Amino acid sequence: MTYCVGIHVHDGLVFAADSRTNAGIDHVSTYSKLHSFIWPRERVFVLLSAGNLATTQGVVKRLHQDCAQDGPNLRSVATLTEAADYIGQVSSELQRQQMARDTSSTSFEASFILGGQIAGQPTELFMIYPQGNCIHESQSHPFLQIGEIKYGKPILDRVIGRETSLETAARCALVSLNSTIRSNLTVGAPIDLMILPRDALDGGYRLHLTEDDPFYRDLGERWNEGLMAALDHLPHFFWEDRNSG
């Protein structure tokens, strides 16, 4: 399994992904699921991937190959929407090729989150479904998730709005990943984090956080302490004060 989240706030975009892949419990491995395509000052795309690893790797490879050729590619698309449609086409084409060859009932499905900016245009964020179509994030909850999304959703639901700062959104994404990793064995560190400030049109900030990384460890510990403090400040049941009084 996998867990990836993309957040679109007023100041820019945040992307975070775990790196565990597994095909059965005997085939657990580590692959980056965060892929960036950067042409400084021109255009920058970040792609998060979940699903069949052969499909997602095939898609990323094709995106790179296409850039060196005529025809649609990430360098030539006029808008982010066009980029999402193009990636959706590549993805469903690869899935169809695999299914045509398949003799078992393997799922070749893959989902993606695409975000980025083209010079002179706004930042945008999309989720690309296995079927190749796409949606953008909602105005009231400006984030998108793929993979094992449920464990890490409550904190995003409570915190993330358009006006959230980039760094708060990034910390919130890390907490969301951290909670998922603690509760589900199929999602695992290291975590890839990428922050694209609006209009920077460069590689932004990129962190690769292992479980032993002092910053990531500190974040996990302080979050635990914060939750305990929050729990301590919840209202008492009516009998507690009676009993203690």
Add this chain to the structure above:
Amino acid sequence: MTYCVGIHVHDGLVFAADSRTNAGIDHVSTYSKLHSFIWPRERVFVLLSAGNLATTQGVVKRLHQDCAQDGPNLRSVATLTEAADYIGQVSSELQRQQMARDTSSTSFEASFILGGQIAGQPTELFMIYPQGNCIHESQSHPFLQIGEIKYGKPILDRVIGRETSLETAARCALVSLNSTIRSNLTVGAPIDLMILPRDALDGGYRLHLTEDDPFYRDLGERWNEGLMAALDHLPHFFWEDRNSG
């Protein structure tokens, strides 16, 4: 869908359940999923139910009927384990009867959490699978969940241990329910909460919390504030202090 959680700490047992049921989006209703069977000073059982509503209602009805008759019933079982086995048998029997009549491919499955105490014996907690077999909670994570379990699991994973106080465990259960309700439409208030102090062998404390209940509302608001404070105290990224310095 449904979300129920049972917690077994040293000082006793905590049970919490939402009350939304839905069979398709046009059939949303409210039913209590927390059922108690209390013989003061003798024995007390609490049953949480998830799954097919006809099955779970049928099981609860049978448990009450059986108490008035010879043969195994909650009054006659010698241990909590025997009670869990008996409920598992009733549940799979009812499911088999339904399946024999069924012409569609409806799922009649139901899961239960059973907890309680018989005089002179320890408190115990079990999850009863649709297949009728059961497990008890783990030593390191002494809680069990049924239904839509993922949204509310991280907070339990982080907080609950054997030494957690009954009231902290109950507040944690409410937060776990509150997070699930915010993130998933198929889980909804009112919340039924029941707390059985060890060796009390009575009805303990039982709360029925609507969305407008002042205590529940206060709890939700204070939890939000606590999370924001926890987020504010997370470590800064290296460039934040540089930028501000």
